[in-house]
Amino acid sequence: MKKNALLLLGCCLCISSYAQFKDPRPVKRPPNIIVFLVDDMGWEDSSVPFWYQVTATNKRFHTPHMERLAREGMKFTNAYATPVCTPSRVSMLTGMNAAHHGVTNWTSPRKDVSSDVPDETLHPASWNTNGYSPVRGIAHTVYATPLPALLREAGYYTIHAGKAHWGAMGTPGANPYNMGFLVNIAGHAAGHPQSYLSEENYGNMSGKATAQAVPDLEEYYGTGTFLTEALTREAIKTLDEPIKRKQPFYLYLAHYAVHTPLQADRKYYQRYLNEGLDSTAAKYAAMIEGMDQSLGTVMDYLRTRQIDGNTIILFMSDNGGLSLAPPREGQLHTQNAPLRAGKGSVYEGGIREPMLVKWPGVTAAGSTATQPVIIEDFFPAILEMAGIQLYNAVQSVDGNSFVPILRNPAYTDSSRALVWHYPNKWIPEGGPGINYKSALRQGRWKVVYDLRTGAAELYDLQTDIGEQRNLAAQEPQRTTALVRLLSQRLQAWKAPMPVLKATGQPLPWPGENRP
Template structure:
């Protein structure tokens, strides 16, 4: 086993020993994960925004811990979702770009296996590894890992990890409400479809939402489905794991007109106002979930984690603004990967804490397993670390992690394939087709001063470590294109 994997297993084993220090009331806590799509680092009041109004989400920060250095495992959605479900880096899983839905692949149906051939063109310097059409069944999800502890599990909202055989029920979830292969909803209003869509799945729309009402807003329907599942599980006296993967705030930027009107401001576009209304819909969903937990008397022993799958979209009409971070969704800069990250568990985690410790989507799997007294199969490599000791100590106990990695080996976001390592305050961006960039995030959060020309030895060391760690983790790296001719 490679060194990184052994360190991860050792860290998880050590963290599991801390489970015995949890208060007796926290045995088999309920778990709710709220994953928002494309929510930027500055899109919440508790993150410093004076435009967005998110009082219910802010409660998670004031009654728990807010991480200022929270990261998504990728700058686009599917890789982060796969990493969150498994605790493993996207490059280890093999999902390094967003997964093409059936309608995006045309009418070719579902192939027998995932693609294996590298892709490229004569005008590109590198050939890039293929991205799969689904996350393989041999990956262990949170829902599957919790079954041995008697947990009921449910998935609501955006899934985006494969065709029907790989929808949530095929990956261990007992309930699936609206999870399918869509990367975005055809419409945010019931019946959530495109009647004239070119593919049958677009015409069909998001389905398996049993309580749906004509014209209902999608985020409100997701909240109602969450309330219903929580009530049913509580009546059965079973602990539960609920994942609410909101389709919001992904495009199309659609909102309820009355709510959008509240955000009309000088200097703000109608797109900005609609986006703000979408953010408010997520806040309202969070309010309803917390209220249901409180009504049933189970809110104090419910672990709630709130985060986003990547940074905010700062182009295509610029619905939001990630400043002081640079750039946004899809890109290697902080605006693409740094996201809100909030954790609340009143019976176990001190309230009102803020942590500057870097954390990532890969940490949810081991954190939830430790909190519930569960363990992964022996020998399974987990890249994430349990945050529980850090959370229980109010941030006093440090995490034993040296670096975080990102790997996007595709020509989708300029200037082409990139990989990233953050070690301490230094962040190295390896553009495979261009020069490296090095930033000290402690004093240059906006990544305005590239230190690479002045610090070649630091670049060399970080680059060597990055490539080694990627290779150790089974990453598929870009290959030199023999047909490419430099112009």
Template sequence: MTKRKKCYSLLVAAFLYLPTVFAQQPPNIVLFLVDDMGWQDTSEPFWTQATPLNKRFHTPNMERLARRGIKFTNAYATPVCTPTRVSLMTGMNAARHHVSNWTSPLRDKRSDRPDSLLQAPDWNMNGMSPAAGVPHTVHATPLPQLLGDAGYYTVHCGKAHFGSTGTPGADPRNLGFRVNIAGHAAGHPASYLPEKKYGAASATNYVPGLEEFYGTDVFLTEALTRKALSALDSARAPFFLYMAQYAVHVPLEADQRFYPSYISRGLDDKEAKYAALIEGMDKSLGDIMDYLDRKGMTDNTIILFMSDNGGLSTYRTQHQEKHTQNLPLRSGKGSVFEGGIREPMIVSWPGTVQPGSVQAQPVIIEDFFPTLLEVAGIKKPALLQQLDGQSMVPLLKNASSRQKERTLVWHYPHRWMYEEGPGLHFFSAIRKGDWKLVYDQRKEQLSLYNLKDDIGEQHDVIQAHPRKAKELAALLTTYLQTRGAEMPLRRSTGQAVRWPSEAYATAL
């Protein structure tokens, strides 16, 4: 064979091999996490029917993503933000990682609101840490570190809120993100407005690293999106983009691109500001989808959309700040009732997920960790922590598949920061199938609901189904105890609140 023919044969062989190489390349990952978005804060319904609340909002890109992918109608987070984000990054339930409330930007500062009856247990108030020996943190192997080690270009954009200032977890780069855009210890922005420099005057709640937009008309949500896409221009495939918008958390400030249209439709000022924050968030999602389409990346990218807790439908009687609601769900952010934990979730994964499908299997935020490891082809990684999450890949591949009678648990041994309201302070809950048991730690009282018949949790049926309540109380107690969860203490005696199974023994 001549030298020329030999070179030609090698080129042909290489060309024929290329499709196999590309087919084996792990998919790009976009994880789009919204802050404080309720289950109903979208024009894409997540119930069996559209509601008046769905008609209030305009989220065409969520609708577009749902057409391309699979919609989860029973997806759950935790009642507040940091526990959700730590569960996402570690695969652990909050009962295990003990970052059971939102972390203060200030190190060693409790975020619990003082309560006259109960004292919250000694929890990991400084968040998560990739380093050992940091007081009041959970030491765990972070998801982005594992993805980065597997060859992913890892980008964090937006809200971090993984750990308090002065701890390793406060900087997303310490968790394995190669690029960090605007993420630090704060849980919300002091301002979305460029004329206020995104809260630069605030000592703790400013948004760092966006000086290039000062003096412009670029709303924070838009600024973060532009920075994220710019970072992807420098990325090598595959990439992991964790797009954690500060929206739609308060403060309520008008995004003038969308605000006037909601005022013209008759919404009041706060409702219009909130709806505009929602639409601006949705535009960010759409801009990322458009970018992937332009770059020819859509077919090899999985997009996961989720919120970190329920909408802020609280009972702040002093300020009368009730700009959204979660009906027909009960309560909102800070609660283990459905309005505080059930979230809008959509996943698009071309070639794997059936477009326009719906998955009713209950899933929870810690499931994202093992799911993304499987998506990335990472098998049996060395982990510091024990996982509670389960991979959702089988559910993504088959919308009719189910994980029979799976148990989901929430543990919130805290008084939340806002005014008194039903279901906002010191609660645990368990869901198994359609049944959900709620434990009021303050009253040591159990309530039982059938979510299939009563999604609004308005009818306590514990008297009619005592055996089911007993079963779930025992399951909840075992789940909490095996993960080292702690109950709050009674100030009057210094004794811990009884476990749910103990409370059941005297309840009926």
């Protein structure tokens, strides 16, 4: 009897002790994460102003769902990507700066083909023309551990929808499944769609299809469904599975919009014609509004499924707005004013982006952050959002998590330097900040460096967002210091440099003596 009594007392004490020390708080599920990436969308191509004032360009567009996301989350007014698409996408995937991963230009769908335009005096830089690879040893690629694979290892259901454009056909980087995605919708090696129109089967027409024909969307052929809407519908379908499993998901919804070809989304096109825009501008504005409707559809779905309270949305563009005319309307390189130039340029019009983040319970509704951030910051930030503190990545990560900014919009770090490197020739005629340019921003100051000539320009972005007043002559010491810092970063990363045909030698690093 005494033994039984003692045993019963011991059991009671254990139960009491367990009840006393058990954590009564419910285990919080990791947040769902959605990256909503737009192609070629400029800083002002929205009714949301990403400046201290509304511009004339802002007034042209109707993006009520971006307005809604800005009201519910945080707006970044100094967010940056790279001058063209593939470098930005590889930076987001790997956390590396473009000068470091060496995919400095857009990748051709064809393997071992450089997209550089021929030049009379310079050979192309030895950049990674085949893009990114999740497999070691693939020629002309950067090998790194991809973000979706790390999320998948941590238990996320990973979904890719839309444009991939990480690697050339015939290489592992062309296929999103090799990145750790469980689902791939319409992602392949091409950087733009052959067509946005279901009447043209998104390019998949007998005898007319090119490498840019969009795969996987046969059920929408001939239905009148614009490509942006078709991708949105398919992406939402895939969310039912992880929700049913009660599994956190990572949705990378990377729209082909608003890249050329400019084609009218008929649901919105007439509105802009009625407002007095010409047909080209109306097509572009309609594509913007269709993209915005996609964002709204996704947000409405999250609310309907009652998961919006535990879902993070990150909105971003991969480079500045296209400013070539044609295919854009108006005068050449004016479409992003007051920013200078556009896509392909290291001036602000080519790299400054619209960025919004909503993290329920973390970001203050309607808040604005002015701290500069750059595309490689998404890699460490998303891992931190997912609660992944320890991970194995083969690459050295250059990005800084912007989670501290999400928690405190007043966060500032004026010592951090952001770097852009474009040792390539994008278009034959060149343009402001286009072809063979590098740049560095530290605090309010930005230096733009011409790799071909060695000329340096200095701008105070706090007072001159349009980069119209070159202060290099007035501030020679500051200019020299920033050029030196740029050179140090490029050398540390072994950044590719153009080669002088006359000597067969790479151009000097910024600030070095020239032959």
